[in-house]
Amino acid sequence: MSSRTISRVAVLKGGPSAEREVSLASGREVASGLRGQGYEVIELDAGVTVAADLLAIKPDVVFNALHGRWGEDGCIQGVLEWLRLPYTHSGVYSSALAMDKERAKTAFRIAGLPVAASMLVSREDVRKSHPMTPPYVVKPNNEGSSVGVYLVHEAANGPAQIDASMPDTVMVEQFIPGRELTTTVMGDRALGVTDILTTGWYDYDAKYKEGGSRHVVPADIPAEITEACLDYAVRAHQALGCRGVSRTDFRWDERHGMKGLFLLETNTQPGMTPTSLAPEQAAAAGIDWGSFVRWMVEDASCDR
Secondary structure (H helix, E strand, O other): OOOOOOOEEEEEEOOOOOOHHHHHHHHHHHHHHHHHOOOEEEEEEOOOOHHHHHHHHOOOEEEEOOOOOOOOOOHHHHHHHHHOOOEOOOOHHHHHHHHOHHHHHHHHHHOOOOEOOEEEEEHHHHHHOOOOOOOEEEEEOOOOOOOOOEEEOOOOOOOOOOOOOOOOEEEEEEOOOOEEEEEEEEOOEEOOOEEEEOOOOOOHHHHHOOOOOEEEOOOOOOHHHHHHHHHHHHHHHHHHOOOOEEEEEEEEOHHHHHHHEEEEEEEOOOOOOOOOHHHHHHHHOOOOHHHHHHHHHHHOEOOO
């Protein structure tokens, strides 16, 4: 933690990504929590004038509550480094690496972490034929929050007719049946494991709409799976060079015990909305909302 005095915090929210609405909600919650801790907070909807706006605000720290491309892929981090404004969460390199799902998987494999088989395929080739034996998932290689995710079932008669708005190159990943688990890392500490229960696919609506999913924290799973999730999340955080808070998602096919546990991805900018998982895990670990956002502000720095 820094010993500097922090009084004014700029909260970056919104922005131009597909996750703008979620980011606006995260930013509101963060700003409210920080005001409750006594900080002067300026909320800033990040647009093309963000650098000039920040220079005018002159914050001691920038809380990055942006989600999706531009906000968590290294771009805004580069702007903040250039301005020499201390900021929360991960730095330029680790943000860019985590956002590129296939390259992140390479880092996970090198670290000895279990990941599902996957490949990068052109959007048109995915529409023409099955790139791998179903079931599999098709998703953008560099988006978050289940934006544009297609599940191709085992009984599918044909390949995925993915939307034309999907990028030219997409990730095709082996579908792991079973339970959706997630673990938040705060600094070098894994906070716990949540079991995410939903009636269907854990998509954008399930993540962010009220009642879209139910979270069981701590997860009612075998101790060895809990310990593995905690260990893998910290190792994933370290493999990518993450800082501050991150959240790592898993799928667990309980029919195969430890061999059924796979790491999906690490999110360097976890949601901070009323339905978000990271604040919920912090609360379960005895860290109230105000203390959680205050820790992130005090952890902020440049050269991350």
